[in-house]
Amino acid sequence: MTATTPQKTATPSGPDGPGGNGSRLPALTRRLRVDRRYLPVLGTFVVLALILAIGGVRYENFLSTGVLANLFINNSFLIVLAVGMTFVILTGGIDLSVGAVLALSAVSTAFLLDAGLPVAVVLPGAVLIGSIIGLLIGLMVHVFEVQPFIATLAGMFFARGLCFVIAPESIPITDEAFVALAGWDTWIGGQWRMTTSVIIALVVIAVAFYLLHYTQFGRTVYAIGGGEQSAQLMGLPVARTKVLVYVISGTCAGLGGLLFAMYSRSGYSLTGVAMELDAIAAVVIGGTLLTGGTGFVLGSVLGVLVLGLIQTIITFEGTLSSWWTKIFIGVLLLVFVVLQRVLSLRKT
Amino acid sequence: MPATMGASTRTAGPGGLRRLAHHTIFWPVVALIALLVANTLYSPDFLAVSILDGHLFGAPIDILRNSAPLLLVSLGMTLVIATRGIDLSVGAVVAIAGALSLSFIATSPNPGSVTTVLVAIAIALGLCLLLGVWNGFLVSVVGIQPIIATLILMTAGRGVAMLITEGQITTVNSAPFKTLGAGFWLGLPAAALIAYGVYVVVALITRRTALGMLVESVGINPSASRLAGVRARTIVWTVFALSGLFSGLAGLILASNVMAADANNAGLFIELDAILAVVIGGTSLQGGKFSLSGTLVGVLIITTLTLTVTIVGISPLVTPLFKALVVIAVTLLQSPRVRERLAARQRQRVAKPEEVAA
Numbered sequence: 001m002t003a004t005t006p007q008k009t010a011t012p013s014g015p016d017g018p019g020g021n022g023s024r025l026p027a028l029t030r031r032l033r034v035d036r037r038y039l040p041v042l043g044t045f046v047v048l049a050l051i052l053a054i055g056g057v058r059y060e061n062f063l064s065t066g067v068l069a070n071l072f073i074n075n076s077f078l079i080v081l082a083v084g085m086t087f088v089i090l091t092g093g094i095d096l097s098v099g100a101v102l103a104l105s106a107v108s109t110a111f112l113l114d115a116g117l118p119v120a121v122v123l124p125g126a127v128l129i130g131s132i133i134g135l136l137i138g139l140m141v142h143v144f145e146v147q148p149f150i151a152t153l154a155g156m157f158f159a160r161g162l163c164f165v166i167a168p169e170s171i172p173i174t175d176e177a178f179v180a181l182a183g184w185d186t187w188i189g190g191q192w193r194m195t196t197s198v199i200i201a202l203v204v205i206a207v208a209f210y211l212l213h214y215t216q217f218g219r220t221v222y223a224i225g226g227g228e229q230s231a232q233l234m235g236l237p238v239a240r241t242k243v244l245v246y247v248i249s250g251t252c253a254g255l256g257g258l259l260f261a262m263y264s265r266s267g268y269s270l271t272g273v274a275m276e277l278d279a280i281a282a283v284v285i286g287g288t289l290l291t292g293g294t295g296f297v298l299g300s301v302l303g304v305l306v307l308g309l310i311q312t313i314i315t316f317e318g319t320l321s322s323w324w325t326k327i328f329i330g331v332l333l334l335v336f337v338v339l340q341r342v343l344s345l346r347k348t
Numbered sequence: 349m350p351a352t353m354g355a356s357t358r359t360a361g362p363g364g365l366r367r368l369a370h371h372t373i374f375w376p377v378v379a380l381i382a383l384l385v386a387n388t389l390y391s392p393d394f395l396a397v398s399i400l401d402g403h404l405f406g407a408p409i410d411i412l413r414n415s416a417p418l419l420l421v422s423l424g425m426t427l428v429i430a431t432r433g434i435d436l437s438v439g440a441v442v443a444i445a446g447a448l449s450l451s452f453i454a455t456s457p458n459p460g461s462v463t464t465v466l467v468a469i470a471i472a473l474g475l476c477l478l479l480g481v482w483n484g485f486l487v488s489v490v491g492i493q494p495i496i497a498t499l500i501l502m503t504a505g506r507g508v509a510m511l512i513t514e515g516q517i518t519t520v521n522s523a524p525f526k527t528l529g530a531g532f533w534l535g536l537p538a539a540a541l542i543a544y545g546v547y548v549v550v551a552l553i554t555r556r557t558a559l560g561m562l563v564e565s566v567g568i569n570p571s572a573s574r575l576a577g578v579r580a581r582t583i584v585w586t587v588f589a590l591s592g593l594f595s596g597l598a599g600l601i602l603a604s605n606v607m608a609a610d611a612n613n614a615g616l617f618i619e620l621d622a623i624l625a626v627v628i629g630g631t632s633l634q635g636g637k638f639s640l641s642g643t644l645v646g647v648l649i650i651t652t653l654t655l656t657v658t659i660v661g662i663s664p665l666v667t668p669l670f671k672a673l674v675v676i677a678v679t680l681l682q683s684p685r686v687r688e689r690l691a692a693r694q695r696q697r698v699a700k701p702e703e704v705a706a
Binding site for chain 1: 672
C-alpha cells in the first residue's frame with residue numbers, strides 16, 4: 001500500500017516538518033483522502049498559511065484586507081509569468097526569456113503609445129510581440145532540436161537587446177486612455193481593492209486552469225512531461241503542443257509586460273531583469289517538478305503569493321535589509337526542492 | 349555510406365577542407381575570424397599591438413585581458429556541463445568572491461601589504477571552493493537536478509554578497525590587489541596570464557590523463573560509468589567544486605579590475621555568457637563529450653563581440669542582441685536537422701564524381 005509515502009509531504013511546512021509524528025500522518029492523509037498529487041501544493045499552502053500566521057502575530061496590520069489585496073496588485077505580472085512558465089516546465093522545458101520579453105512588451109507599449117497609436121492597437125500588439133517570440137523559440141526547440149535552455153537564452157538576449165534598440169531611456173506613459181485603464185479599480189465588498197491588472201491576472205489563471213485540466217491540449221502537456229516518447233507513441237500531437245507551450249509562455253510574458261507598464265506607468269529597458277528566476281522559483285515552490293509532468297497552475301499562483309509575502313514581511317519588519325529577501329527565497333527553494341526529492345525517492 | 353565519406357576525406361585539397369568543415373569548432377572559428385576581419389576592415393589598425401612602458405597594448409591584448417574572467421568561469425562550466433550538469437550560481441559566486449576579498453582588505457589595518465592581499469585571496473577562494481562543494485553535494489549526494497540545485501545559490505548568493513558588503517559598494521586602495529586585474533607580468537596582462545595558465549593546466553590534466561574521459565563517461569551515462577567502476581559521485585562533486593573555485597578566481601580578477609565590490613552587478617549574467625561560450629564551442633548541454641578548445645573559441649567570440657560593439661560605437665546595452673544572433677546562428681548550424689541536410693547534400697556531391705570515375 002502506498003499509504004506510507006504521503007507522510008512526509010503532508011507537512012512540508014517547515015525546514016524540519018516531518019519528524020516523530022510520522023506514524024499519525026499517513027493515517028490522517030488516508031482519512032482525509034488527499035490525493036498524493038496534491039501534496040506538494042498542500043505544502044505550499046501550509047507555508048503560505050504559516051507566513052500569514054507569523055506576520056499576523058508579529059505585526060499589527062498585517063492580516064488586513066488592504067495588505068492582502070496589495071499582494072495581488074503588486075504581483076499580478078509575476079502571477080501571469082508564473083502561469084505561463086508552468087506550462088513550459090510541465091513539458092520538461094524551461095523558459096528563460098520571460099523577463100526580457102516582459103520588458104520588451106512594456107517598452108513597446110510605452111513607445112507605441114508615445115508615437116500616438118491608439119490603445120486599442122497597442123495593447124493587442126504588445127501581447128502579440130510576446131506570442132511571436134514564443135513561437136520562434138518553440139520552433140527553435142522543436143524543429144531544430146535546440147535545447148530549451150539555449151533557445152530561450154537566445155530569446156532572452158534577443159528581446160533584451162531589442163529593448164535598448166527601441167528605447168535606451170525610460171519612456172513615461174501619458175496616454176489618457178491607458179492611464180485611465182491602469183488607474184481603474186473597484187472595491188469588492190467595499191474592502192478588497194481590485195485593479196485592472198488583478199482582474200487580468202485572475203482571468204489568465206482561470207483560462208490556464210481550464211486549458212490544463214479540461215482540454216486535450218492540457219492532458220498532452222502532462223503526457224509530454226511524463227515521457228515524450230510515450231506521448232508520441234500514443235499518437236498525441238507532441239510537435240504542436242511543444243511549440244504551443246512556448247507560445248503560451250511568450251504570450252503570458254507579453255501580457256505581463258502590459259501589466260508591468262500599467263503598474264509602473266512607463267516603459268524601461270531594464271525592467272524584469274532576473275524576473276524569470278522569480279517565476280521559476282515560484283513555480284518550483286508551487287510544487288511543480290522541473291523534470292516535468294507534475295504540477296498545477298494554482299500551485300504556481302500560491303508560489304508567487306509566498307514570494308510576495310516574504311517581501312511584505314521584510315517591508316513590515318523595517319529593520320531587515322532587502323537582501324534578506326533573496327536569502328529567504330533561496331532557503332525556501334532549498335527546503336522545497338529537498339522535500340520534493342525525498343518524495344520522489346519514496347515513490348520509486 | 350561511411351566508406352564513400354572516408355574515401356572523400358582521404359583525398360587532398362577539397363576533401364581535407366570538407367573534413368575540416370565537419371569539425372565541431374569549424375563554425376565557431378569561422379565566426380571568430382569573421383569578427384576579427386570585420387573589425388580590421390572597420391579600423392585597419394585593430395590587430396596592431398604596440399609596446400608602451402614595457403607592456404603590450406592593443407585590441408588583441410584587450411581581448412586577452414577582458415576574456416580572463418569569462419574564460420575561468422567557462423572552464424568550470426565546461427566540465428560541469430560535460431557531466432550533464434549546469435552551474436547557474438557562478439555569477440553569485442563571482443560577486444561573493446569580490447565582496448569577501450575587498451571587505452577583508454578594507455577592514456584590515458594595512459590594505460597595501462602583500463600579506464593582507466594574499467590572505468584575502470585565500471579566504472575568498474576558500475569560501476568559493478566551499479560553495480562549489482555545496483553545489484556538488486546537492487547534485488551528487490542529495491540528487492537534486494543541477495539547474496535547480498545551483499539556482500538556490502544563484503538566488504541566495506547575491507543576498508549573501510550584499511550581506512558581506514552590508515549593501516554598500518566597498519571601494520579599497522590596495523596596489524598588490526590591483527595587480528591581479530589591471531597589472532602586467534612579463535609585458536602581458538596578469539589577469540590573462542592567470543586565466544590562460546589555469547586553462548592550460550586543466551587542459552593538460554583532462555586530456556593527458558584519463559580524467560577527461562572519466563568526466564565524459566559520467567556525462568554520457570552516469571549509471572553505466574558507475575557500474576564500470578568510475579566514481580561518478582566524486583567526479584560530479586569535483587567538477588562543481590572546481591567551478592566554484594574558478595568562479596571565485598574570476599570574481600577576484602573582476603573585483604580587482606574596478607577595485608570595488610558591487611554585490612548587485614559583479615558578474616551579472618556571467619553564467620549566461622559562460623553557458624553561451626560553452627555551447628558555441630560545441631559542447632552539448634546534454635553532457636558527454638566536451639571541447640575545451642571550443643570553449644576557448646566561444647569565450648573569444650563573446651569577448652571580441654563585446655569589444656566590437658564598443659569600438660563601433662553602438663551602445664553596449666544592445667550587445668545582447670548581437671549575442672543572440674551569434675547563438676542562434678551557431679546553434680542552428682550545429683542542430684541535428686541542419687547537419688543532416690548538409691551531410692545529405694555532400695553525400696550527393698560525393699556520389700557523382702565516383703560514378704564518373706567508375
